[in-house]
Amino acid sequence: MDTFLLDRQLRRFIEEDLEHGDITTDAIFDNTATGLATFIARQDMVACGMEKVAARVLCLLGTGTLTFGQIARDGQAYGKGDVLMTVNGPVRALLRGERVALNLVQRLCGIATLTRQFVDRVTGTGAKITDTRKTTPGLRMLEKYAVRTGGGVNHRYSLADGVLIKDNHIAACGSIIEAVKRVRSNVPHTIRIEVETDTLDQVRECLDCRVDVIMLDNMDLETMREAVSLVNGAALVEASGGVTLETVRDIASTGVDLISVGALTHSAPACDIGLDWI
Incomplete structure (x- = not known):
């Protein structure tokens, strides 16, 4: 800090x-x-x-x-x-x-204590535990530091840190392809592009666009495994949505690279x- x-x-x-x-x-x-x-x-x-x-x-x-x-x-x-x-x-x-x-x-x-519990649950899987922007207003710098102290990693610090095309961006724009096209024409080449997906068809669309990170939002374990297989290393894969200490190990076993957990900061x-x- x-x-x-x-x-x-x-x-x-x-x-x-x-x-x-x-x-x-x-x-x-x-x-x-x-x-x-x-x-x-x-x-x-x-x-x-x-x-x-x-x-x-x-x-x-x-x-x-x-x-x-x-x-x-x-x-x-x-x-x-x-x-x-x-x-x-x-x-x-x-x-x-x-x-x-x-x-x-x-x-x-x-x-830090809650983060360590999540990190311990996924030991040996290769998945990393990351936070979200669901932080207490005014305490983001401190809370994200605490996540790192507990062994987790940080997601975006603010909206200016990286591109994350979410469901509402896609709905308002019309498609992932169009949203990614507009982003690439307006942001520096040094900025990674991440897209939130709900279905395997959206994952395929992300692969066609060659995005850097694909978020699997609230997918079941079987669909996550299929998505990881589809991506096959072409992008980082992040799992998100309703992750708990009871479910995080199973999610990590699907082969995802990152697991974002809002509870680290909003419910610790x-x-x-x-x-x-x-």
Whole structure:
């Protein structure tokens, strides 16, 4: 994650929570009070964002007066009761930043943990788990980073990153062939073209157009296998639509290259992380 862009976002999150001051903390503590606190895992999880996000939130409030002990490494598994981070510094800074820091890393660790579960399910198949644009508004950079931390890969970051001709583009345009023709006349040659398909006939149409990636949307397993056989390496094949931990292994066994899972970011449960004072 780019530090310049990240700091800008984190400052907005802090401003939203702090507004014109923390009246509780400021009434109890002055600027000389210091304290030591720990972030504790209250469940098993894959760590994400302790240094890059939680520590950075506190540093933006602590203005160089904070010191950190152990910090959990992104992508590493931790168990219930493990210390994820220790921090020493002004009490005002720690209390002002506590909620924002926890909200973010609980969310990010949840995404990384769920992603790791999906990645583990497809081990040995050759398929990669990828995210989608179904992210929380304002948190896309962070959530997509969490997917990578969990072992997944990123799909498009935004609409400007690549061409994905979906069903509504095709319906409005009239055909895949026409949509691809118009795209090729308007985008740089360096941009890959992906097309969403629902049927084997559409897969054949994509092959005639020589697209780079073919998405198999909500196809059953037998149809997916036929599609992979039809493509025969002429394009990357992505499976999408309603993928769960129970079904992902079977989907991967069809031979697809990528499996996109919206649930990684729109349905990952937050991990339970506490901040305890010492």
